[in-house]
Amino acid sequence: MSTPTKIKVATTWLDGCSGCHMSFLDMDERLIELVRQVDIVYSPLVDTKILPDDVDVGILEGSISSEDDLEKALAFRKHCKILVSLGDCAVNGNVPAMRNHFKLSDVVDRAYRDTVTTQPQIPTRGVPALLSVVKPIHGVVGVDVFVPGCPPSADAIWYVLSELIGGRIPDPSTVTRFGA
Amino acid sequence: MPPPAKQPNVRVVTLNIDGRDLSAREDETIIEVCRENQIPIPSLCYLDGLSVWGACRLCLVELAGQGRLLAACSTRVAEGMQILTNTEKLQRYRRTIVELLFAERNHVCSVCVSNGHCELQYLAQKCGVDHVRVPYRQVAYPVDSSHEMFRLDHDRCILCTRCVRVCDEIEGAHTWDVMGRGSDCRVITDMAQPWGESDTCTSCGKCVQVCPTGALVKQGTSVGEMVKDQHFLPILARRRHAQ
Amino acid sequence: MNLDDLADLAEQYRAADAGVEREVRVCLAASCQSSGALPVFDALTAELGKERPACKVKGVGCMGLCSAGPLVSIAEKDSTLEDSVLYRDVAPEDAGDIIASLDGPPVERLRCPTDQPFFARQQKIVLENAGIIDPDSFKSYVAVGGYAALVRALSEMTPADVLREVTISGLRGRGGGGYPTGLKWSTVAKMPATQKYVICNADEGDPGAFMDRAILESDPHRVLEGMAIAAYAIGANKAYVYVRAEYPLAVERLQTAIRKAKRSGFLGNKIADTQFSLEVEIRLGAGAFVCGEETALMASIEGLRGQPRPRPPYPAESGLWGHPTLINNVETFANIAPIVREGGDWFAAIGTERSKGTKVFALAGTITNTGLIEVPMGTSLRDIIEVIGGGIPGGKAFKAVQTGGPSGGCIPSQHLDIAVDYDSLKTLGTMMGSGGMIVMDETSSMVDVARYFMEFCMTESCGKCIPCRAGTQQMHSILDRLAKSQATRAELALLEELCEVVQATSLCGLGQTAPNPVLSTMRYFRDEYEAKLGDA
Numbered sequence: 001m002s003t004p005t006k007i008k009v010a011t012t013w014l015d016g017c018s019g020c021h022m023s024f025l026d027m028d029e030r031l032i033e034l035v036r037q038v039d040i041v042y043s044p045l046v047d048t049k050i051l052p053d054d055v056d057v058g059i060l061e062g063s064i065s066s067e068d069d070l071e072k073a074l075a076f077r078k079h080c081k082i083l084v085s086l087g088d089c090a091v092n093g094n095v096p097a098m099r100n101h102f103k104l105s106d107v108v109d110r111a112y113r114d115t116v117t118t119q120p121q122i123p124t125r126g127v128p129a130l131l132s133v134v135k136p137i138h139g140v141v142g143v144d145v146f147v148p149g150c151p152p153s154a155d156a157i158w159y160v161l162s163e164l165i166g167g168r169i170p171d172p173s174t175v176t177r178f179g180a
Numbered sequence: 181m182p183p184p185a186k187q188p189n190v191r192v193v194t195l196n197i198d199g200r201d202l203s204a205r206e207d208e209t210i211i212e213v214c215r216e217n218q219i220p221i222p223s224l225c226y227l228d229g230l231s232v233w234g235a236c237r238l239c240l241v242e243l244a245g246q247g248r249l250l251a252a253c254s255t256r257v258a259e260g261m262q263i264l265t266n267t268e269k270l271q272r273y274r275r276t277i278v279e280l281l282f283a284e285r286n287h288v289c290s291v292c293v294s295n296g297h298c299e300l301q302y303l304a305q306k307c308g309v310d311h312v313r314v315p316y317r318q319v320a321y322p323v324d325s326s327h328e329m330f331r332l333d334h335d336r337c338i339l340c341t342r343c344v345r346v347c348d349e350i351e352g353a354h355t356w357d358v359m360g361r362g363s364d365c366r367v368i369t370d371m372a373q374p375w376g377e378s379d380t381c382t383s384c385g386k387c388v389q390v391c392p393t394g395a396l397v398k399q400g401t402s403v404g405e406m407v408k409d410q411h412f413l414p415i416l417a418r419r420r421h422a423q
Numbered sequence: 424m425n426l427d428d429l430a431d432l433a434e435q436y437r438a439a440d441a442g443v444e445r446e447v448r449v450c451l452a453a454s455c456q457s458s459g460a461l462p463v464f465d466a467l468t469a470e471l472g473k474e475r476p477a478c479k480v481k482g483v484g485c486m487g488l489c490s491a492g493p494l495v496s497i498a499e500k501d502s503t504l505e506d507s508v509l510y511r512d513v514a515p516e517d518a519g520d521i522i523a524s525l526d527g528p529p530v531e532r533l534r535c536p537t538d539q540p541f542f543a544r545q546q547k548i549v550l551e552n553a554g555i556i557d558p559d560s561f562k563s564y565v566a567v568g569g570y571a572a573l574v575r576a577l578s579e580m581t582p583a584d585v586l587r588e589v590t591i592s593g594l595r596g597r598g599g600g601g602y603p604t605g606l607k608w609s610t611v612a613k614m615p616a617t618q619k620y621v622i623c624n625a626d627e628g629d630p631g632a633f634m635d636r637a638i639l640e641s642d643p644h645r646v647l648e649g650m651a652i653a654a655y656a657i658g659a660n661k662a663y664v665y666v667r668a669e670y671p672l673a674v675e676r677l678q679t680a681i682r683k684a685k686r687s688g689f690l691g692n693k694i695a696d697t698q699f700s701l702e703v704e705i706r707l708g709a710g711a712f713v714c715g716e717e718t719a720l721m722a723s724i725e726g727l728r729g730q731p732r733p734r735p736p737y738p739a740e741s742g743l744w745g746h747p748t749l750i751n752n753v754e755t756f757a758n759i760a761p762i763v764r765e766g767g768d769w770f771a772a773i774g775t776e777r778s779k780g781t782k783v784f785a786l787a788g789t790i791t792n793t794g795l796i797e798v799p800m801g802t803s804l805r806d807i808i809e810v811i812g813g814g815i816p817g818g819k820a821f822k823a824v825q826t827g828g829p830s831g832g833c834i835p836s837q838h839l840d841i842a843v844d845y846d847s848l849k850t851l852g853t854m855m856g857s858g859g860m861i862v863m864d865e866t867s868s869m870v871d872v873a874r875y876f877m878e879f880c881m882t883e884s885c886g887k888c889i890p891c892r893a894g895t896q897q898m899h900s901i902l903d904r905l906a907k908s909q910a911t912r913a914e915l916a917l918l919e920e921l922c923e924v925v926q927a928t929s930l931c932g933l934g935q936t937a938p939n940p941v942l943s944t945m946r947y948f949r950d951e952y953e954a955k956l957g958d959a
Contacts, residue, residue: 088290091311098288101320133318138311146310150290177305178282179289180296234733235888237928249927254733276924280893313917314897339886358728358886361711363896365886 007056007165010042010080014069015096015134016062019151020087021045026154034158037165055080057164063089063096064135068128077141082164085137086157088150088178097134104132145169149176195261210252210263211239221265222274222303224392225340226253231349233341238274238303241265249273271307278304279312284363285321286335287393293401294394300338301393317363324369326376329399330388332367337395339365343387355381367395424688424695425578429571436562440500444477445525448496448507450554451482452640453672454633454794455492459514463493466518478525484641486554487542490793491535495521496554501567504554505542511535540810541792546773548781549757550797553641558676561683564644570689572763573648576655577697580763585656586612589759591767593779598624598715598752599830599856600932601778601845607749610739612657614747619659621650621701622724622743622750625666625673626708626715629828630879631787632859635753637795638783639666639673642757643680647690647703649756652763654701657749662701665720667708677705712829712883716931717750719885730887731931752857754783774800778844782855788825788862791816805839808862819864823947827856829876829883830936832943833869852943854936869948870955874902876940880933891934894925898941904957911958919945 013021021044027034042051058080064070077083088094099107108130113120137143147160156175163170190207197210197219204213209232214221224236232254239252244262252265264270281287281300289295303309321334344356344367355378359368369375388396399405449455449464468480486494486504491511498507510521510533520530537543547553556563564570576585590605611619623646627635639646650662666674681703685691692700706724713719714729721743723729742748758780762770771779778800784807785795791813798807808814808824815821823833832853834841841847845855863872881895901918904910910918922938929935945952 085311088288092282092288093316094288094290097316097318098286098291100316100318101286136311138313139315143311148310171308173305173308173310176310177289178287178301179292232733234930237888237890237930240928251733251930255735273924273928276920277889277928280889280897283897284889284893314921315900317896338889339892360886362881362884362886362892365892 006037006039008041008052008054009038009057009059009161010051010055010076011040011045011059011061011086012042012072012076013044014060014062014072014090014137015065016087016089016094018044018061020061020090020149020157023087023149023151023154024157027158028154030154030158034161038161051075051079053079057082057084057161059084059086060090060137061086063093064131064137064140065096066128066130070131070140073137073141082144082169083137083141084145084147084160084164085143086147087152088148090137091146091148092178093134093136093139094150097136100134104130145172147172147176148178149180150178152176153180193257193259193261195257195259195263197263198265204257206257206259208257210241210250210255210257210261213257214252214265219265220306221252222306223253224299224303224338225342227342227346227390229350230342230345230390233345236277236338236340238277240270240273242267242270274307275309278307278309279314281338282309282312283314283316285317285319285337291403292336292394293397293403294336298394299392319363321366324375325399326374327378327381327383327399328376329383330375330385331397331399332369332375333395333397334366335395336393337367338393339367340392341367342390342392343367343396346386346390351382351384351386353380353382353384356387424574424697426571426574429565429574429695433565433568433571436566439562440479440566442476443479443500445479446498446500447471447478447480447521447525448483448486448498448554449480450484450486450492450494451558452485452637453670454485454489454637455494456672458492460493462515463495463513463518466515467495467521470518470522475525481557482559483555484553484558485550485637485795487545487550487796488535488792488794490791494535494554497521497525497529498555505537507537509535509537541794541796541813544802544806544811545797546781546799547797548761548770548773549638549645549754549783550641550795551761552645553637556642558641558643559679561644561680561687564642568764569644569760570648570684570695572760573651573655573689574695576652576763577695577699582612582656582658585652585763588762588767589656592758592762592770593767593774593777594755594758594762594770595778595845596752597754597758597782597857599827599854601855604751604755607739607751608653608656611659611747611749614740616747618661618746619657620743620746620748621654621657621659621662622717622720622738622748623650623662623664623753623756624715624717624720624750625664625670625753626720627667627670627753627857628712628715628883629830629857629859630876631785631825631861632828632857633785634783634795634858636670636673637785638753638757639670640676643673643677644684645760646677646753646756647680647684649759650703651690651694651701652759653749653751653756655699657747659749660700660702662703663706663724663743664703665706665708665714665724667710667714669710674705674707681705711885712879713885713931713933716933718931720750721748730885731933733930754858775842775844777846782843782858784858784860786812786860786862788860789815789817789819789864789867790862800844801842803840803842804834807843807860808839812862815862815864817864819866822863822865822867823869823872823944824863825853825861825872825876825940826859827854827936827939828859829879830854830933830939831856832939833863833872833947834943835947852946853939868906869944869951870902870906873941873944874899874906877902877937880937884934884937888928888930888934890925890928891930891937894921894929895934895937897921898925898938902941905952905955908955909957910955912956915952915956 058076225233234254240249324332496507
């Protein structure tokens with residue numbers, strides 16, 4: 001039995017709550033249908049630790065808040081033919097970007113000093129440095145498909161992936177909205 | 181500007197909107213005729229019952245033979261008008277205007293009390309705004325929670341002045357007004373004192389009802405205010421056991 | 424009162440000054456005052472003393488060449504500026520020499536030739552009295568034929584006659600739009616209303632523009648006379664002058680003029696003993712650029728927040744407090760008396776086919792002769808800048824001239840030979856505007872120029888409509904990044920798109936024209952934008 005060529009999909013989460021990935025999993029039995037048509041080559045949901053060089057569809061959740069986020073976004077743009085911003089954090093910054101109204105040092109102090117009772121300290125080792133301004137994905141790299149929502153529904157994600165599998169660029173505006 | 185007065189014995193004109201031949205009273209505006217005939221025209225500052233403001237520019241339409249766009253809310257119909265309400269150009273302009281609004285203040289739908297009931301959010305979807313191309317301005321605006329029943333969050337305000345107009349024209353209190361210039365504009369109560377200290381506010385809540393976004397809301401509707409009071413439980417339980 | 428009575432009055436005023444043969448005229452307009460004209464005036468007065476009854480030191484209005492102020496001219500009575508001996512950069516210490524020279528040869532070291540093109544190439548209608556009469560003196564104005572046009576209109580012409588002359592003259596609004604004045608007046612005149620208003624828009628706000636200020640400071644009665652003729656023609660009995668509070672001297676002189684005209688029966692009840700009455704009041708603008716827009720201006724007069732409203736209805740139909748209102752600019756009104764006096768045909772013979780008469784321009788920026796000039800419509804830009812303006816100082820090359828203020832655009836050197844009128848400037852992507860001309864030399868960065876004007880529009884946006892309020896913010900931030908060589912090509916494309924949206928969708932003229940400086944500099948200096956790209 002010959003298997004049809006599967007499209008290669010990579011996903012990752014940047015600064016977000018991973019809720020969009022949870023919503024992805026909410027596709028339930030449609031996931032079985034999906035694995036017949038896509039190869040998830042890199043994702044928090046699979047074991048691969050290295051982003052392959054040529055990916056058909058890259059899906060980014062979360063906003064760009066740290067140097068690590070920035071590197072990942074640049075790598076995804078470099079290696080993915082089509083880049084999808086999944087969810088409000090990726091599309092408009094959402095909750096992570098609400099810290100933009102404050103100075104970064106104030107934010108860090110608040111989180112690691114002011115509100116901590118035992119051994120307040122600002123972590124420096126093993127964590128990426130924070131950027132002063134949180135940006136949506138398209139604030140840094142070009143994005144091809146925007147899927148707003150907090151999170152986008154499983155139906156919306158299914159629709160977007162189905163269209164991409166079919167070789168079409170989806171217009172999710174009828175099934176998504178900011179904050180939904 | 182007061183709402184256009186309905187005159188007796190007005191004439192009826194015929195006009196064409198998006199290829200449909202329609203009739204209308206000559207004292208009607210284009211937006212009124214469109215709403216009557218279920219022709220969707222986006223708008224934010226226009227609200228049936230309030231005076232025409234003409235500021236959001238979302239209801240702009242194209243009139244055959246005229247280069248300049250017309251605001252449907254402030255333009256009366258005329259015999260033989262040929263109007264297009266949804267051309268590619270108008271869609272593009274509306275998209276950009278909505279994007280400008282989203283970028284201007286802090287409109288984070290996911291944590292807004294009006295999520296799902298917001299005209300701006302709805303318009304963004306209708307106009308196909310799936311992302312905002314212009315950079316977010318990231319300016320923090322204050323929140324006024326001094327009123328015991330209502331709250332004002334300037335971050336969500338789009339300066340449509342519906343609150344100002346309903347308070348002045350319908351309630352007759354004129355508690356609200358606008359101060360400042362450009363993006364520093366803010367709606368204010370009385371002489372820019374906290375809402376809770378306003379002498380003129382009647383607490384009628386009309387402003388909250390007409391606000392298209394989450395700028396004016398009832399107190400107690402935010403997530404943080406959903407406080408559960410469970411004191412009753414041990415008391416009730418003890419008394420029951422005591423019986 | 425008829426024209427003969429007025430002529431008698433003028434003769435009477437002239438007779439009072441009969442002994443004076445020569446006048447020492449000191450410019451006391453704002454520009455010369457700021458370079459120290461008041462001490463000069465006092466020193467000259469003290470020096471002259473009472474010894475010479477045939478001479479008189481007289482404070483006058485603007486002589487035009489502001490960059491050479493304080494200006495003092497020694498003139499035979501009733502002679503023009505060109506026929507006088509003009510002194511430049513006069514200091515109080517020069518008073519002795521100047522007064523002494525009244526009996527002998529002129530003081531050569533202070534001499535400013537009046538046969539130079541700056542003076543010789545001008546044609547003065549609006550500024551015909553500027554620098555000659557004492558702006559604070561009602562008698563001074565009447566003595567040179569002032570109020571004759573009003574008396575003529577009231578005693579010999581019907582309102583329809585006045586409208587006809589103004590229409591024939593081809594005068595177009597000098598505030599920027601260039602709307603035919605006769606048409607505007609006729610429209611208001613036809614409105615069936617008992618209450619109508621006349622408004623003079625003196626809220627001059629364009630950076631680098633000071634034409635209206637100079638007119639009000641030099642010849643305030645001329646503006647009042649024009650307003651009174653307009654009120655008679657359209658049937659109004661109440662008029663306002665909306666003048667910005669930043670022009671204290673203009674306000675003061677206007678107040679004096681209104682008071683004196685009223686006392687002499689040329690304003691107020693039963694003007695010149697006819698049934699026509701007109702009350703004129705001053706309203707001060709509180710510093711908002713947008714209040715120069717007519718609907719915002721009227722809101723401000725009504726005591727409301729100075730914000731534009733959608734048009735139509737136009738002020739001619741529903742203006743101040745809902746009544747038909749005629750609103751014209753200072754310079755427009757200043758043209759009325761000569762038109763009524765000399766006839767519409769006379770005026771129409773000056774200028775180009777579609778732009779009649781003269782235009783006052785304020786020359787500013789890097790140009791040798793900074794100041795005020797009045798030239799016939801159709802004068803070439805090259806004549807204005809290189810001949811009259813004296814070119815660029817310091818041997819630098821001309822780069823562009825900005826006309827029309829923040830609503831206009833830049834004109835580069837290849838278009839210098841264009842004949843300036845309303846329509847020709849439009850074809851170049853700019854506009855006449857109120858008459859400010861800012862000249863820039865080769866060292867100016869056009870991206871900086873665009874950023875400057877965008878910042879102006881952004882801070883002056885009233886905040887009512889979204890495209891202007893938020894759009895100018897975004898355009899300014901892109902221009903700022905461009906100026907710092909940080910912007911990308913994608914941002915440049917976004918800038919162009921924002922220009923289109925703001926232009927097409929803004930509520931009032933200020934928003935609609937806010938992108939013009941960007942569009943015109945992009946049109947002629949695209950390479951400068953490209954060179955500033957961060958990802959070039």
